[in-house]
Amino acid sequence: xxxxxxxxxxxxxxxxxxxxxxxxxxxxxxxxxxxxxxxxxxxxxxxxxxxxxxxxxxxxxxxxxxxxxxxxxxxxxxxxxxxxxxxxxxxxxxxxxxxxxxxxxxxxxxxxxxxxxxxxxxxxxxxxxxxxxxxxxxxxxxxxxxxxxxxxxxxxxxxxxxxxxxxxxxxxxxxxxxxxxxxxxxxxxxxxxxxxxxxxxxxxxxxxxxxxxxxxxxxxxxxxxxxxxxxxxxxxxxxxxxxxxxxxxxxxxxxxxxxxxxxxxxxxxxxxxxxxxxxxxxxxxxxxxxxxxxxxxxxxxxxxxxxxxxxxxxxxxxxxxxxxxxxxxxxxxxxxxxxxxxxxxxxxxxxxxxxxxxxxxxxxxxxxxxxxxxxxxxxxxxxxxxxxxxxxxxxxxxxxxxxxxxxxxxxxxxxxxxxxxxxxxxxxxxxxxxxxxxxxxxxxxxxxxxxxxxxxxxxxxxxxxxxxxxxxxxxxxxxxxxxx
Amino acid sequence: xxxxxxxxxxxxxxxxxxxxxxxxxxxxxxxxxxxxxxxxxxxxxxxxxxxxxxxxxxxxxxxxxxxxxxxxxxxxxxxxxxxxxxxxxxxxxxxxxxxxxxxxxxxxxxxxxxxxxxxxxxxxxxxxxxxxxxxxxxxxxxxxxxxxxxxxxx
Numbered sequence: 001x002x003x004x005x006x007x008x009x010x011x012x013x014x015x016x017x018x019x020x021x022x023x024x025x026x027x028x029x030x031x032x033x034x035x036x037x038x039x040x041x042x043x044x045x046x047x048x049x050x051x052x053x054x055x056x057x058x059x060x061x062x063x064x065x066x067x068x069x070x071x072x073x074x075x076x077x078x079x080x081x082x083x084x085x086x087x088x089x090x091x092x093x094x095x096x097x098x099x100x101x102x103x104x105x106x107x108x109x110x111x112x113x114x115x116x117x118x119x120x121x122x123x124x125x126x127x128x129x130x131x132x133x134x135x136x137x138x139x140x141x142x143x144x145x146x147x148x149x150x151x152x153x154x155x156x157x158x159x160x161x162x163x164x165x166x167x168x169x170x171x172x173x174x175x176x177x178x179x180x181x182x183x184x185x186x187x188x189x190x191x192x193x194x195x196x197x198x199x200x201x202x203x204x205x206x207x208x209x210x211x212x213x214x215x216x217x218x219x220x221x222x223x224x225x226x227x228x229x230x231x232x233x234x235x236x237x238x239x240x241x242x243x244x245x246x247x248x249x250x251x252x253x254x255x256x257x258x259x260x261x262x263x264x265x266x267x268x269x270x271x272x273x274x275x276x277x278x279x280x281x282x283x284x285x286x287x288x289x290x291x292x293x294x295x296x297x298x299x300x301x302x303x304x305x306x307x308x309x310x311x312x313x314x315x316x317x318x319x320x321x322x323x324x325x326x327x328x329x330x331x332x333x334x335x336x337x338x339x340x341x342x343x344x345x346x347x348x349x350x351x352x353x354x355x356x357x358x359x360x361x362x363x364x365x366x367x368x369x370x371x372x373x374x375x376x377x378x379x380x381x382x383x384x385x386x387x388x389x390x391x392x393x394x395x396x397x398x399x400x401x402x403x404x405x406x407x408x409x410x411x412x413x414x415x416x417x418x419x420x421x422x423x424x425x426x427x428x429x430x431x432x433x434x435x436x437x438x439x440x441x442x443x444x445x446x447x448x449x450x451x452x453x454x455x456x457x458x459x460x461x462x463x464x465x466x467x468x469x470x471x472x473x474x475x476x477x478x479x480x481x482x483x484x
Numbered sequence: 485x486x487x488x489x490x491x492x493x494x495x496x497x498x499x500x501x502x503x504x505x506x507x508x509x510x511x512x513x514x515x516x517x518x519x520x521x522x523x524x525x526x527x528x529x530x531x532x533x534x535x536x537x538x539x540x541x542x543x544x545x546x547x548x549x550x551x552x553x554x555x556x557x558x559x560x561x562x563x564x565x566x567x568x569x570x571x572x573x574x575x576x577x578x579x580x581x582x583x584x585x586x587x588x589x590x591x592x593x594x595x596x597x598x599x600x601x602x603x604x605x606x607x608x609x610x611x612x613x614x615x616x617x618x619x620x621x622x623x624x625x626x627x628x629x630x631x632x633x634x635x636x637x638x
Contacts, residue, residue, distance in 0.1 A: 259578065261566070262567050262569075262578070262579070262582060263565060263567060306637040307637045308636070308637050311637065330637065331635070331637075332637075337637075338637060359565075361565035362565075377565070382558050382560070383558060385557075385628070391560055391628075393558060393559070393561060394561045394564070394565070411634065411635050411636065412634065412635065412636035412637060414578075417523065420524060420525075428524055429525065429528070430525050430528035430529045430532065431525055431577060431633055432523070432524070432525035432577065456636075457636060
């Protein structure tokens with residue numbers, strides 16, 4: 001990350017008056033209308049709204065917001081540039097530390113990161129940092145003529161680095177390494193770049209065009225992208241390192257292996273993993289029916305099991321595909337849902353029904369093997385455990401059935417075992433995640449890893465942070481050749 | 485002959501030996517599944533289960549009532565409704581946890597039945613109740629691990 005000096009203040013609002021400025025609401029599509037389309041829900045702040053929101057920042061001497069950001073974006077600096085309506089420079093300032101601001105401005109859980117520790121938020125609503133980040137990133141995309149054309153790429157080092165996976169960790173690593181002067185090649189198993197950002201997150205939350213532009217920006221810096229290339233099958237890690245001339249490698253494969261519940265009836269027709277359901281809709285464009293005729297079940301009663309952002313994406317997708325009754329079934333209470341509050345509210349506004357403290361124990365099929373209902377149990381929260389968390393416990397005899405002609409299981413994802421199976425030198429833990437040190441080094445010389453393949457399913461920005469840390473490690477390794 | 489009928493004619497040491505055989509059977513099963521597993525992660529999980537049951541075996545062989553006085557934690561019942569995986573194939577870490585938790589549950593029920601059968605024999609009733617509690621503690625730990633890793637619901 002780049003060094004920071006305190007920015008010049010451009011905020012003309014007196015300090016006390018800043019607290020009286022209300023947090024600017026995000027304009028959004030009408031809920032009834034958007035429940036029938038896949039266009040983006042949030043429409044973005046206007047320039048005037050962005051300036052007003054930026055003026056709520058009190059320019060703390062110790063900007064805790066930066067500590068809350070896994071990639072340490074210079075938040076106060078870009079906010080001051082917004083106050084000065086210098087949006088292009090604000091975008092450039094963010095890009096010093098974050099190569100995917102338009103993505104992060106949309107999908108990062110700012111409320112538990114930078115905004116959670118915003119000093120304004122101690123007494124009032126925090127500064128809407130995520131909305132401002134999105135605003136300047138969108139401004140950059142829409143006004144390329146205002147952006148600096150000065151090259152940010154260092155002189156060539158003559159070193160080649162392979163990046164496996166084009167998700168957030170891979171893209172962040174690629175961005176830092178290309179700027180450092182290395183030749184960077186990104187290998188992607190699927191036919192489109194972006195990893196979970198493209199196959200997992202629906203168009204209504206993250207338009208694919210935004211991601212394509214971010215990838216194109218990296219291409220313009222010199223990153224080479226190769227799709228339909230499965231490392232471990234098309235070529236192995238060994239072959240890439242020993243025969244293709246790569247000096248180092250970064251594994252950013254993500255956690256793309258869906259987990260199931262292991263209850264009876266999970267193999268019935270109409271029961272999907274969230275991974276498959278969202279991939280069919282997003283990557284294979286099932287949402288663009290009839291232009292794309294990807295097989296995708298259109299249900300009357302669609303239930304999604306889980307309470308995270310993936311579950312919200314799945315249930316809202318099922319609603320948009322035509323389900324009259326789209327329901328979340330979650331075994332804890334709404335307070336414990338890992339999904340962002342904004343996503344839960346959006347889902348409810350769109351007519352999604354949320355059933356909490358309910359857990360399916362069996363899916364029941366019809367005579368043709370298609371799911372027709374889910375047998376569920378009611379749950380009660382037990383006493384807090386050592387971590388203070390109240391775990392849900394089934395209530396004996398509380399069984400009941402709900403109609404379900406489609407079920408999406410969104411209980412989490414594990415790591416894809418392909419790399420560990422084909423490269424036994426790379427150590428994994430008992431969950432199948434690749435084991436690394438703090439700078440991303442694996443147990444195999446020259447191979448680094450980061451993101452969900454190391455941590456299990458986490459956030460986009462954490463994956464990017466891991467990618468950046470690994471990029472620093474790779475730089476050092478390529479410079480010294482040391483692997484201690 | 486029912487197990488309870490066999491046990492009522494045994495000495496306390498013989499009962500301990502019988503319980504040790506039960507734990508040894510678990511050690512043998514998990515060792516076999518560990519050796520058979522092709523998935524490295526599942527191999528590690530089975531090794532942990534071998535270690536856990538071996539420790540339980542050692543505790544029984546050096547049995548002291550004080551070691552078993554803690555009350556068992558709440559039964560989370562996380563795996564009660566899940567399909568039991570077949571032991572005849574390679575198992576994943578997730579299946580290893582389900583298999584082990586269900587096994588602990590069955591063993592706990594057996595000890596609870598024996599505790600009930602010997603409700604008029606204070607020594608045996610206490611012993612079997614403690615054994616059941618120990619199995620339930622294991623089940624709780626396995627289910628906590630299962631819930632934290634496989635039910636993240638993200």
